[in-house]
Amino acid sequence: MDRLKIGIIFGGCSEEHPVSVKSAQEVAKSLDTEMYEPFWIGITKGGAWKLCDGPAEDWENGSCRPAVLSPDRSLPGLLVLEQGRYETISLDLVLPVLHGKLGEDGAMQGLLELSGIPYAGCDVQSSALCMDKSLAYVVASSAGIATPNFWTIPANENIDPDQLTYPVFVKPARSGSSFGVSKVSRKEELQSAVETARRYDSKVLIEEAVVGSEVGCAILGNDLDLITGEVDRIALSHGFFRIHQESDPESGSENSLPIVPADISAASRSLVQETAKAVYRALGCRGLSRVDMFLKDDGTVVLNEVNTLPGLTSYSRYPRMMKAAGLPLAEVIDRIVSLALTGKVR
Numbered sequence: 001m002d003r004l005k006i007g008i009i010f011g012g013c014s015e016e017h018p019v020s021v022k023s024a025q026e027v028a029k030s031l032d033t034e035m036y037e038p039f040w041i042g043i044t045k046g047g048a049w050k051l052c053d054g055p056a057e058d059w060e061n062g063s064c065r066p067a068v069l070s071p072d073r074s075l076p077g078l079l080v081l082e083q084g085r086y087e088t089i090s091l092d093l094v095l096p097v098l099h100g101k102l103g104e105d106g107a108m109q110g111l112l113e114l115s116g117i118p119y120a121g122c123d124v125q126s127s128a129l130c131m132d133k134s135l136a137y138v139v140a141s142s143a144g145i146a147t148p149n150f151w152t153i154p155a156n157e158n159i160d161p162d163q164l165t166y167p168v169f170v171k172p173a174r175s176g177s178s179f180g181v182s183k184v185s186r187k188e189e190l191q192s193a194v195e196t197a198r199r200y201d202s203k204v205l206i207e208e209a210v211v212g213s214e215v216g217c218a219i220l221g222n223d224l225d226l227i228t229g230e231v232d233r234i235a236l237s238h239g240f241f242r243i244h245q246e247s248d249p250e251s252g253s254e255n256s257l258p259i260v261p262a263d264i265s266a267a268s269r270s271l272v273q274e275t276a277k278a279v280y281r282a283l284g285c286r287g288l289s290r291v292d293m294f295l296k297d298d299g300t301v302v303l304n305e306v307n308t309l310p311g312l313t314s315y316s317r318y319p320r321m322m323k324a325a326g327l328p329l330a331e332v333i334d335r336i337v338s339l340a341l342t343g344k345v346r
Contacts, residue, residue, distance in 0.1 A: 003037040004337070007069070007078055007094045007117075009108070010055050011043040014100030015200065016176050023312040024055035024097045026319070030329040036337075039078060039089060041067060043098075051080050069094070071114035093340055094119040095333075096309060100176035104309045105131035120340040122308040126284035130306040132174050133205050136283060137303065143282035145275065146302045148207040153194060155202035161187035167209045170194055172201035176307070183209070212296035214304065215262055217276035218321040220335055222286045222343055227335075228273045229321030233262035233295075258317060260324045268295055275301040287339050288332075290318045 010024035011017055024040070031038060042052050042059050051067035052059045066081040070088070077090040094117050096108055106128035112119040122130065130136050137147040152173060153159050170193035172180040180200035182193035197204045214236075218229030235257045262269065276291035283306060290310035294302040310318035312329065319329045327335075 003033075003035060004092045005039065005090060006036045006337070007039045007041055007091045008055075008097055009041045009043065009094060009103075010097045011045070011059075012098045012100065012103045013043065013045060013047050014098075014102060014176065015179050016100035016103075017045050019311055019313065020097060020099050020103065021055055021057065021059070022314070023099070023316070026312050026314055026316075026329060027095070027097055027333065028054055030333055032330060032334070035334075039091065041069075041078070051078065069111060069115050069117070071111060073114075073116040076116055091117050093117065093337060095336070095340075096121060097312065099307075099309055099311060100179075101131075101174070104176060104307070105174060118340045120336045121287040122285050122289065126286065127308050130283055130285070130289070130308045131176075132203075133171065133207075133305055134173050134203075136306060140279055140282055140303050143278065145279055145282065146300060148210050148302060148304075150205060150207040153204040153206065155198075158194075159190075159206065161190045164190070164206065165208070168206050169209060170197050171205045171207070172197045172199075173203040173205040175200040210294040210296065210302050210304075212294040212300075212302065213262075213264070214292065215264070215272050215295045215301075216290055216292045216317050216321065217273055218288075218290050218310070218318045218325075219276055219280050219285070220288050220322070220327075220332065220339075222339055223281070226277050226280065227327070228276065228325070229318070229327070230261040230324035231264070231269050231272045232258050232260040232317055232321050233264060235259055258320065260320050264295060268299060271299070271301055275303075279303055279306060287336055288318070290321075 010020045012020050040052050040054050042050050049068045050064035052064040053062050068079050070079050077088050079086045079088060094112055106124040109124045109127050134152045137150055141147050167183055167185045170182045170184055180197045182196055184190050184193045194204050214234040216232050220227045279291050280289055290307045292304040294304055312319055322332050
């Protein structure tokens with residue numbers, strides 16, 4: 001049987017470029033090359049697309065050729081520049097392993113829709129919706145899901161610091177991980193935090209601090225046919241959870257420890273999973289996503305955010321939660337591919 005030709009896109013222009021490369025490295029370790037023929041498409045920080053041998057740390061210095069996805073459905077696949085001419089490589093599927101802007105926000109998904117090539121993960125609408133935390137809150141709230149109280153500050157506008165009750169969190173509204181996020185305990189700190197967030201996005205989100213445990217749920221599937229991983233809990237020693245900010249994340253965080261399965265009651269675990277499914281469906285997610293929430297002392301579950309292309313690194317939460325539920329990354333990849341091609345979990 002012929003192997004499926006899979007284009008795996010990694011890197012990208014966002015601040016999460018290094019994380020994407022690490023995610024792709026884990027995919028490379030887990031990919032069944034007897035079933036799949038991978039075509040590794042690396043995007044440099046400057047936005048250049050290259051077909052390369054794989055996602056090694058120095059992939060840009062290896063044997064690479066300029067390559068792009070054709071948006072023309074009459075000429076589908078990968079266009080590779082070879083000796084002044086473009087060679088076409090047909091692809092059965094594209095697996096985006098991208099995080100943050102231009103990878104997780106609907107931009108890449110739009111290109112893939114134009115190309116007509118099936119792709120793994122959320123579509124244009126749900127990717128864009130989940131990337132903008134304020135819009136995700138509006139939709140989730142309309143579906144009856146608890147969210148923090150929040151305010152948005154458009155570009156070139158300010159907010160009266162006296163109208164807020166502290167502490168609050170100030171975030172870029174459309175950015176990944178915890179880049180540009182600040183906890184503000186006093187009104188005098190607000191303007192500096194807004195300026196920090198604006199380094200990553202012109203639209204800034206301010207949200208109330210929710211008192212509770214940070215919990216997460218990995219989800220795989222479409223529509224009603226959903227699989228959840230084990231719930232995790234982030235145990236903090238101090239400060240707040242800042243993912244991908246460590247100099248050596250493989251060695252752990254200096255203030256947080258993920259506990260999987262979460263040390264919470266069975267009832268709370270079930271509620272977290274059901275809430276995550278409700279969020280996933282309300283926001284139109286498909287394929288995979290990680291839903292982050294707060295579990296309050298009174299048992300209430302409050303939405304934090306949704307990651308539509310969650311990290312797949314050796315230290316990432318999504319694969320850890322799935323592995324704890326009996327699904328190693330190799331099997332997760334197989335199921336994501338099946339979902340993209342058939343719409344069903346295999």
